[in-house]
Amino acid sequence: MKKGYWVAAVDIADATGYQGYITGNKPVFEKYGARFLVRNGEKTVVEGAPRSRIVVIEFESYARALECYRSPEYQALIALRAPHSQADIVVIEGYEDMGG
Numbered sequence: 001m002k003k004g005y006w007v008a009a010v011d012i013a014d015a016t017g018y019q020g021y022i023t024g025n026k027p028v029f030e031k032y033g034a035r036f037l038v039r040n041g042e043k044t045v046v047e048g049a050p051r052s053r054i055v056v057i058e059f060e061s062y063a064r065a066l067e068c069y070r071s072p073e074y075q076a077l078i079a080l081r082a083p084h085s086q087a088d089i090v091v092i093e094g095y096e097d098m099g100g
Contacts, residue, residue: 004065005037005058005095009051010087024077032068033060051088062093077098 012018029036038056059065069091070075081087 001061002096003058003060004062005056005067005069005076005092005094006034006089007092008053008055008057008087008089010053010055011051012053012085012088014056018081019079021081021084024080025074028071028073029055031073031092032064032071034068051086058094062091065091067090 024055028049036055037058040053040055043054057065059068069089
């Protein structure tokens with residue numbers, strides 16, 4: 001089964017207000033088995049103009065990644081995040097090279 005991923009690019013306008021989202025997302029991500037692969041960190045922009053914060057989250061499957069995003073728990077978190085940031089989030093299926 002292919003894994004699922006969230007790829008998020010975020011600009012935070014109000015770090016204090018955004019803190020409620022950060023505090024609230026841990027139990028939701030734990031419930032859906034999310035694993036952070038990238039959570040900002042040092043980066044070099046080599047093309048384009050990305051947002052200031054880049055996040056990649058791995059899930060056991062694409063379906064599970066969508067289930068987490070669409071869950072009532074995460075939808076409530078969007079209401080906490082949205083007034084304090086702008087985000088582009090893509091839920092995407094992972095790639096598996098089967099050889100041959």
